[in-house]
Amino acid sequence: MTIVVIGELINQGGGSVRNEELLKRFKSKIDFIFIPSIRWNIYPALVNLNYCRRLKEKIFELNLNIPDFILKLLEERKKYSVLNLINFISQRFGNVELAYSQAEIIEDLLLLSKLKSKHKGFIIQGFWFQHDIIKDFKFERSANPDLSVATVLINTIKRSLLRNIYFHYIIKRITFINTINPMNPEYTILTRKKNILKNVIFPGNAVTVPIIDSSKKEDYFIYAARLSPPKGFLLLPFIWKEVVKKEKVKLLITADRNTNDRNVIRLTKLIKKFNLDKYIEFIGYLNKENYYPKISKSKGVIIPSLGDSYSMAILEALSLKTVYIGLKLPTLEYLYKDIEPVFLEENVNGIAQRILRILNMKEEEYNSMFDNEKVREFLKLHQSWDLVAKLELDTFLKLIK
Template sequence: MKVLVVAGAFPELSGGTKRSFEVIKHYSKYGVEPILFIPYTALYGFALMGMYNLKFSSKDIIHEFKEIINKLSLNGVMIPNATYQYFEKIVSQLQSNHYKRLKKLTVHELIQLKKTEFKTAKKYLEEVKSEASRIKFIYSLNETLNNIFITYYAANRLSKPFGILLQLEPYYENLKEKFRFINMEGWSIPRLTIKYLAALYINRYVKHEYLNVVKDNKLKLLASVSEAPLKFSGLIRQVNNNYIRILCPANAYDDDLIKYRKVDDKCDYAVFSARLTCEKGILEIPYIWRKVLSKLPGAELIITGAFNKPKVESLFKFLIRKLNLEKNVKYLGFVERRKLLETISKAKLLIYPSHKDAFPPIVLESLALGTTVVAYRIPAITSVYKDVKAVFTVTEYDVKAMAEKVIDIFKLEHSKLIDLHENELTLKFLKNHSSWENVAKTEVNMMKELC
């Protein structure tokens, strides 16, 4: 059956786009012929990352884009020719000063981007109209509003059922979840007020638009990578339960991880690897590690990842100095993939005080590498990793309990540490999540069931 898939399918742009790229490649093996619509904003984001983060030339980024598209095409994915035309146009625009930085786009320019998104969808549909009668389902591979608009637009134009995959919550039912992270960033009262009002407006707007879409009777599937997005958005109460599915497996780790797997002869350090934000617990790390050092003065913590807010970075570095942690906490910044895998595989444990997640791939990768995990007891962790002995959880925000659990693992006997990773339940979990084909098969079966 033919399925129109809306997704940014790029292996290096983000965890969500990597997932889309890996899964859609395997659809054809299970009887689905995918037609891929890449949203304009996803094309724009990929070009921006390549040209301004990785310093690719326009020629190099176009070559990289064509390589990705060719890989998808060779795996049975149909992609409208207009995709190339739009991407080349975006690259040309990014070469001008006007489009140098995404953060410098004005509100007017962002509105223009949204208008262009709909023009893009219309152009794609015109190109595949000969296939329209064979398309049985329209499926958005993530929850972003622009993706949803395109999916809904196509569903209405073609009069076809559609589905949505939630990789994160699209909005919060209770804005306290959002406000508490803004509070951590240390803004002045006037700036805090502005940020509150902006968050309130955006959340309300997204919620309004989302509910208009999901209440349409053409919605036949609301899938999620875990319970967390459904719970925090409240969508679990807005959509017919017959159409709600939680994927299992929802993600996979790459084959190359296994060659780095190391369950014994670990080094005496812990690692924290994530986006360095308040949501991921970066400002709690110094307080946790100070408590660890009170019992284990030589304990070392390695931190990898990038800060996306200078204010949070300044606060973190201030806390490291204030608590005298410079000798025991090493911040490496962005680390090349091979070195990152080696660092995690040799670590005694991954410390992961994250508050906001749906399906944290770093936890899955750590388990595949043979490294124990200590995390907060949040829905994303309990939903996905509840049967895995090598994942320990403590009450959210309880830095003392997390420090104590870290100390316990540092002191754990060698044989017991190995058993955490070699027991039947952990190995079964890893086998189930060892292949993107398994994930694709689960999604295809789900679509066939509901179409």
């Protein structure tokens, strides 16, 4: 019996962390062949030597069973188009019992659809499209306030229309879908197909953080996410210009300012436009030893994401007794509606006003939000990667018993 798992490694973000934690645990339960993500691993490794080295190091660190022809690809680093890569890899597999993708990355799903397998499935981790080009346009417009309407429209067509076409093709070849959040628009749309097995993984994430005294907060807030437009990082200057009208408080961003990264440049332009250089500070990418204390001392984690599903950053903030402030999304409301230190606001102005109210909270009032049975139970439920791995593994093992 052959099982194939496709997944993303080594990249920043909760999805990659989740994949690695689950792969470690899958290994103790089943034998499987692993294929690194086409889009986020193999293709970048063929064009970037340092990235290729990091990927190979992670593969060997996790002791993953990678096909020899993929290792040879990484060794030779010949250039392929993404579609040629997908065809090259899929043609070298015979029949397999089950194939599974650890995320809904289009390129990985195209590979999944081409594998000869009785059972094919994937898990929806993110929040990528609404299946409605008008809603998608509004999403893109909100996430990219610095771009022209024409540019946003072109991006929407590329993003929304192409994903819809691909999913229409892929979904006909899928037998099961998992999700970590049933309110995810993709899940509600894709599972309308009646003969697809549907599974909700809850809890869908876990987090383990060191014990740190978080009772003494300092007057700063922190953005702790990737600089990706769907994460809402370009909304931060619009929020902060409202905050500093009342309180001269700092926002820290976990990214490097001195870089040619396009998103950093876009954010920097907005910071300068609103004259916020004194109040928004780039502190670089932090390792966990420095990251957790920074979160624990902050007054709040701010991620005005337009498309979160099951954010690791929220779990980390709660575990470190730090409030989270973001936008109101059906996916986040589903998970956190009864969790007092999670504030979900209607818009940018609502986030700014919430920040000001938190700044004016007394220490006892702030800390009391975490002295709550619902918060304790929620965090206890999200402490075990073993549980998450078991729940996810069960969804496809039951198909091949």
